[in-house]
Amino acid sequence: MNTLKxxxxxxxxxxxxxxxxxxxxxxxxxxxxxxxxxGNALDPLAAGKIYAAKGRPSDNPLIVHLAKAQDAxxxxxxxxxxxxxxxxxxxxxxxxxxxxxxxxxxxVTGGLDSVGIRVPxxxxxxxxxxxxxxxxAAPSANLSGKPSPTEFSHxxxxxxxxxxALIDGGNCDxxxxxxxxxxxxxxxxxxxPGAVTAEMLSLFCDKLTxxxxxTEKFDGVPLAPGMKYRHYAPECPLxxxxxxxxxxxxxxxxxxxxxxxxxDEDLPHILGKYVFSCGPxxxxxxxxxxxFSCLRKFDQIHxxxxxxxxxxxxxxxxxxxxNRLIKAxxxxxRKL
Ligand code: AMP
Ligand code: MG
Numbered sequence: 485m486n487t488l489k490x491x492x493x494x495x496x497x498x499x500x501x502x503x504x505x506x507x508x509x510x511x512x513x514x515x516x517x518x519x520x521x522x523g524n525a526l527d528p529l530a531a532g533k534i535y536a537a538k539g540r541p542s543d544n545p546l547i548v549h550l551a552k553a554q555d556a557x558x559x560x561x562x563x564x565x566x567x568x569x570x571x572x573x574x575x576x577x578x579x580x581x582x583x584x585x586x587x588x589x590x591x592v593t594g595g596l597d598s599v600g601i602r603v604p605x606x607x608x609x610x611x612x613x614x615x616x617x618x619x620x621a622a623p624s625a626n627l628s629g630k631p632s633p634t635e636f637s638h639x640x641x642x643x644x645x646x647x648x649a650l651i652d653g654g655n656c657d658x659x660x661x662x663x664x665x666x667x668x669x670x671x672x673x674x675x676x677p678g679a680v681t682a683e684m685l686s687l688f689c690d691k692l693t694x695x696x697x698x699t700e701k702f703d704g705v706p707l708a709p710g711m712k713y714r715h716y717a718p719e720c721p722l723x724x725x726x727x728x729x730x731x732x733x734x735x736x737x738x739x740x741x742x743x744x745x746x747x748d749e750d751l752p753h754i755l756g757k758y759v760f761s762c763g764p765x766x767x768x769x770x771x772x773x774x775x776f777s778c779l780r781k782f783d784q785i786h787x788x789x790x791x792x793x794x795x796x797x798x799x800x801x802x803x804x805x806x807n808r809l810i811k812a813x814x815x816x817x818r819k820l
Contacts, residue, residue: 488649502615504648512625512639514653515609518632520622528589537646540628545594546621551613575605577679581666592621608653631776659773660804675708677803701815716812718782722791727820745793768802
């Protein structure tokens with residue numbers, strides 16, 4: 485497949501990309517979370533192309549992206565809590581799961597009777613939806629199982645020749661995928677943590693429950709089907725280290741052929757060629773922004789056997805960093 489590449493400079497027209505979507509093609513585009521791979525959400529064949537391009541299992545649903553929250557009622561059954569949350573967080577990095585209407589094809593939702601609705605705040609994403617004139621179904625624009633793409637080079641690596649167009653809009657703002665929630669009466673169930681945090685959402689409901697699959701290995705049927713798949717994983721195995729600074733430095737000093745993901749403050753204390761910081765220890769947003777590109781860097785390095793990552797904070801957007809790291813590690817935590 486010949487892939488059109490569009491470098492967005494601020495005045496670049498997105499009409500060619502919107503035409504591709506209208507005509508049933510698929511386009512990778514930046515959002516404020518990660519890059520997405522989108523097609524017409526009302527066209528079952530477009531969803532099939534997305535699954536094929538990513539190598540994604542077709543029971544792992546796509547998220548439906550809208551230009552404004554007021555459009556949600558066309559595609560799903562909304563309620564008062566949805567609009568309260570939408571007023572606070574949409575456009576923004578939040579997906580809400582709601583019962584779907586029949587115009588959303590089963591292929592988009594992996595056969596589920598619910599649909600994930602998101603209104604991206606990113607200028608390119610929002611304009612692309614408006615110009616296409618249809619809702620855009622999109623998962624993250626990585627090959628299935630790989631770390632999500634947060635830079636143009638990542639989508640070029642994964643999707644050149646597999647998508648009809650790739651839009652270069654620079655680096656993504658948050659670096660982790662959207663927060664996903666389900667509403668149950670006045671309760672919010674957090675299915676995937678992201679930049680709209682549990683702390684922020686708890687102000688809008690009587691009860692906020694964090695689904696078990698966010699923090700623990702889970703063998704049942706997950707509420708968000710994507711959570712059952714191995715995710716975000718670099719090619720090399722990854723272990724999270726939990727322990728004091730001294731214990732971690734001592735442990736790493738005795739290990740050869742290892743890569744390390746740590747914090748800025750650790751850099752003077754950990755020797756070796758493949759030691760990458762994802763940001764300052766108390767800056768979870770920076771860590772979120774850098775995590776996936778750190779993980780991807782290791783796929784270019786062939787003389788390591790294992791990657792060790794320091795345990796991040798679980799507060800605020802830190803919960804999203806922790807969630808992606810434990811999934812990348814296959815829930816492999818070593819206590820020191
Ligand atoms: P991605 O953006 O690549 O992480 O993919 C979208 C993710 O959203 C899926 O893997 C699911 O975890 C979640 N999702 C989308 N639609 C639904 C739904 N109807 N019910 C539960 N989870 C959903
Ligand atoms: Mg994904």
